[in-house]
């Protein structure tokens with residue numbers, strides 16, 4: 497929001513002293529999220545403390561504790577791409593980034609059998625999503641066909657919690673079978 501959507505920043509109160517006191521650090525990033533019922537953020541975890549506020553529409557977070565590394569161990573390298581709007585045909589297409597760049601991401605799979613928590617975040621609600629927790633996010637549109645949210649990321653403390661999970665991750669990676677599916681450049 498501080499770059500691409502700077503003009504909207506004055507509408508947002510990011511001066512949450514209590515949060516900086518609690519996390520022991522200032523805000524690292526402010527993000528703007530806009531999507532429709534078709535937008536899904538697949539399961540992942542972040543090295544950030546996350547304060548997530550819904551402005552319009554409704555978000556559903558599926559949350560799983562960081563200790564679930566063994567369940568979410570299968571990752572693949574996905575090629576990075578951007579949506580492109582053709583100025584003549586007005587058709588959208590997915591354009592792979594050149595030169596090709598890859599991002600490692602957890603394979604998408606059904607999470608309904610995995611014990612976790614479901615949190616519904618309504619307009620005006622603020623969700624604290626602790627660092628390293630796995631999350632999958634879906635959304636319901638408002639009357640204008642949109643779901644809009646803003647979140648603040650604070651750097652996490654790289655303390656005993658991080659070290660323990662990192663250690664377990666390394667053990668799981670050593671024990672797991674090599675991933676079969678290689679991502680090919682398109």
Ligand SMILES: O=C(O)CCC(=O)C(=O)O
Nearest residue numbers: 529536537542546633647
């Ligand atoms: O709102 C979303 O779709 C994703 C949010 C998210 O993954 C995050 O804040 O880390």
